Amino acid sequence: MVDTATGFYRTRKYGLDRYFGPVDLGIHLTTEYRSLNFGVGIFAGSIFPGSNRLVVTGFSPCWQGYYVSSMGGAGLVFDNLGINMLSLVGKTPVPSVLFLNRNHGEEIEVEVVPVAVEEIWREGRTGVYSLTDAVYEKFGARYPNDPRILVTGPAAMHTDMGGIMSVPITKGKISYVDTWAGRGGFGSAMVRDHGIVAIIYGGTMVNEDFRDRTVADEWFRNKYDMRLMQKDLEATSKYRYDEKVGTGGTLGVNYATMGGRILAFNYRTIFWTEEARQTLHQEFVVKHYLRQFNEETIVPKQQATCGEPCMAVCKKMNGIYKKDYEPYQTMGPLCGIFDQRAAEKLNHHCDAMGFDAISGGGVLAWLMDLLDAKLLTPEELGVTRLPRWDMAKFDLVADSLHNAELGCELIDAILELRGILDFREGVRKWSRLHSHEKGVALHDRLVYIAFSRRGWMVPNQYWVAGALAPMSIMGKYYMVYSNDFIPPRELGRKCAERMKKELILDNLGICRFHRGWAEELLPEVMGTLYNCTEQFLRAIDVLASRLHSRNCPVFWESERNVDYLHTFLQRKQAVDGDLSPELAAWLEKFAMNKVEAGRDFWYETLKGIDERLREFF
Numbered sequence: 001m002v003d004t005a006t007g008f009y010r011t012r013k014y015g016l017d018r019y020f021g022p023v024d025l026g027i028h029l030t031t032e033y034r035s036l037n038f039g040v041g042i043f044a045g046s047i048f049p050g051s052n053r054l055v056v057t058g059f060s061p062c063w064q065g066y067y068v069s070s071m072g073g074a075g076l077v078f079d080n081l082g083i084n085m086l087s088l089v090g091k092t093p094v095p096s097v098l099f100l101n102r103n104h105g106e107e108i109e110v111e112v113v114p115v116a117v118e119e120i121w122r123e124g125r126t127g128v129y130s131l132t133d134a135v136y137e138k139f140g141a142r143y144p145n146d147p148r149i150l151v152t153g154p155a156a157m158h159t160d161m162g163g164i165m166s167v168p169i170t171k172g173k174i175s176y177v178d179t180w181a182g183r184g185g186f187g188s189a190m191v192r193d194h195g196i197v198a199i200i201y202g203g204t205m206v207n208e209d210f211r212d213r214t215v216a217d218e219w220f221r222n223k224y225d226m227r228l229m230q231k232d233l234e235a236t237s238k239y240r241y242d243e244k245v246g247t248g249g250t251l252g253v254n255y256a257t258m259g260g261r262i263l264a265f266n267y268r269t270i271f272w273t274e275e276a277r278q279t280l281h282q283e284f285v286v287k288h289y290l291r292q293f294n295e296e297t298i299v300p301k302q303q304a305t306c307g308e309p310c311m312a313v314c315k316k317m318n319g320i321y322k323k324d325y326e327p328y329q330t331m332g333p334l335c336g337i338f339d340q341r342a343a344e345k346l347n348h349h350c351d352a353m354g355f356d357a358i359s360g361g362g363v364l365a366w367l368m369d370l371l372d373a374k375l376l377t378p379e380e381l382g383v384t385r386l387p388r389w390d391m392a393k394f395d396l397v398a399d400s401l402h403n404a405e406l407g408c409e410l411i412d413a414i415l416e417l418r419g420i421l422d423f424r425e426g427v428r429k430w431s432r433l434h435s436h437e438k439g440v441a442l443h444d445r446l447v448y449i450a451f452s453r454r455g456w457m458v459p460n461q462y463w464v465a466g467a468l469a470p471m472s473i474m475g476k477y478y479m480v481y482s483n484d485f486i487p488p489r490e491l492g493r494k495c496a497e498r499m500k501k502e503l504i505l506d507n508l509g510i511c512r513f514h515r516g517w518a519e520e521l522l523p524e525v526m527g528t529l530y531n532c533t534e535q536f537l538r539a540i541d542v543l544a545s546r547l548h549s550r551n552c553p554v555f556w557e558s559e560r561n562v563d564y565l566h567t568f569l570q571r572k573q574a575v576d577g578d579l580s581p582e583l584a585a586w587l588e589k590f591a592m593n594k595v596e597a598g599r600d601f602w603y604e605t606l607k608g609i610d611e612r613l614r615e616f617f
């Protein structure tokens with residue numbers, strides 16, 4: 001536990017009885033100290049693929065509640081520090097780098113070193129990238145092995161949605177494969193609550209990690225009749241290459257299969273006919289956006305890992321650009337961008353400035369919508385142009401680029417507080433203020449999940465009911481994003497169950513792309529190795545109910561949220577042919593009064609969640 005105000009630290013030991021991993025212990029420490037915590041799971045350094053996630057816990061500035069975020073691979077180097085968790089408390093008065101090094105000694109060297117960060121963010125590769133370069137240049141030589149660096153960008157200082165970025169460094173070479181703990185805005189927490197803009201860490205500590213492949217293979221054979229490698233290959237095919245759809249990675253597979261479920265132009269497509277959506281998907285995405293991705297990334301196998309040995313190689317690259325579905329969706333079709341060059345430009349700038357890309361992209365799409373609808377002017381938002389969102393004469397390359405350039409202008413405007421923009425306390429509070437002044441609810445066009453008094457979150461980019469569920473942590477996969485119609489009470493119960501499964505993964509520091517075997521097998525391994533399966537699973541129940549006990553969900557404030565659900569239900573019946581009486585009954589309610597029906601649906605979902613997460617008592 002490092003007090004960043006003084007640089008002093010102390011070490012605490014916790015037995016494997018009450019807390020079992022980075023989430024249950026992290027949430028406990030957050031409650032006790034309001035600390036920001038970085039931890040690894042008990043299998044870090046083991047032969048289990050995906051076991052080296054670095055898990056961040058704390059109080060989220062944008063969600064305004066406890067949150068859990070994680071990044072791939074960064075736990076591998078962290079494990080060499082010989083500790084399982086780092087907690088930040090206190091605040092250094094000037095922006096500083098936290099240096100941690102366990103170099104052949106008993107003690108970890110800890111230094112809090114001031115840096116002229118605003119200057120660094122403006123130089124070289126800019127933002128998070130130039131801060132990585134600067135920190136490595138200053139401290140890299142002090143590590144005998146490659147260290148890892150966590151960095152933030154200007155978004156962390158000037159908004160509540162700044163993420164934390166890190167790239168693997170191999171043999172002194174800084175890679176382009178950026179990994180993010182983006183959701184929850186923990187970059188903003190690190191900078192604004194603790195004054196830390198970057199953390200560099202590494203060491204030479206060798207732990208006794210589980211590395212017996214013969215034993216692991218036997219566990220896998222008993223359960224799946226396959227060796228570890230075989231089962232993992234099968235479980236991660238979507239992320240590597242899915243032969244059925246001829247592409248790979250989240251971007252490839254999701255865009256290849258979504259058809260009429262596409263979301264574009266700040267979700268305006270939910271109001272389109274199925275035929276129009278299908279045409280958009282086919283002409284703009286399949287024939288161009290996805291084709292470019294397949295030709296440039298999948299065919300030449302431009303792929304990498306997050307830093308740990310992993311056969312999923314889920315990081316799909318094009319040169320310096322790493323491509324995941326959700327950022328290339330929110331800063332792609334959602335902003336009216338259907339060309340990879342344009343999307344690369346906007347995503348890269350947003351990443352460099354250190355935003356959580358999903359929230360950042362969702363907000364940009366919303367601001368563009370407000371400009372297009374003439375509810376706000378370019379002057380008010382400190383930009384020079386309007387979006388080109390006219391489908392009738394949309395030029396795939398030129399208009400995509402135009403919209404991406406507008407996106408970049410908006411990012412700069414947000415960071416420089418141009419016009420009436422000021423997101424330091426979040427978009428929801430800002431919208432409340434300006435909606436009041438203008439007499440029009442600006443947030444009616446922002447799809448977001450509201451939490452507590454001013455907490456907010458751009459949902460995951462799937463047009464399904466679960467994406468807007470009233471769970472205590474939203475914006476990640478602590479919910480069910482199935483495309484089926486699930487009656488809300490049942491949906492709530494399923495979301496609660498899903499949350500517990502995801503907590504198993506997070507509390508073990510495991511990448512969820514390996515969930516196909518990890519969430520089932522690893523609790524059993526906890527029994528075999530540490531004799532604590534039951535205690536571990538009970539701790540997950542306690543953790544889930546603990547998080548739920550602080551659930552402050554707020555019914556959808558935005559009309560577009562209600563429409564998002566309503567049109568999802570309509571599409572289920574009209575397009576997917578779900579003729580269940582329960583769906584028909586909900587649609588009747590929506591036809592009578594959509595807001596009241598939405599409220600009933602929302603409360604029914606919450607009842608289901610509550611039912612499952614209180615069961616523990």
Ligand code: SF4
Binds near residue numbers: 050239305308313
């Ligand atoms: S699936 Fe991707 S993020 Fe997960 S461990 Fe493998 S390379 Fe890392």
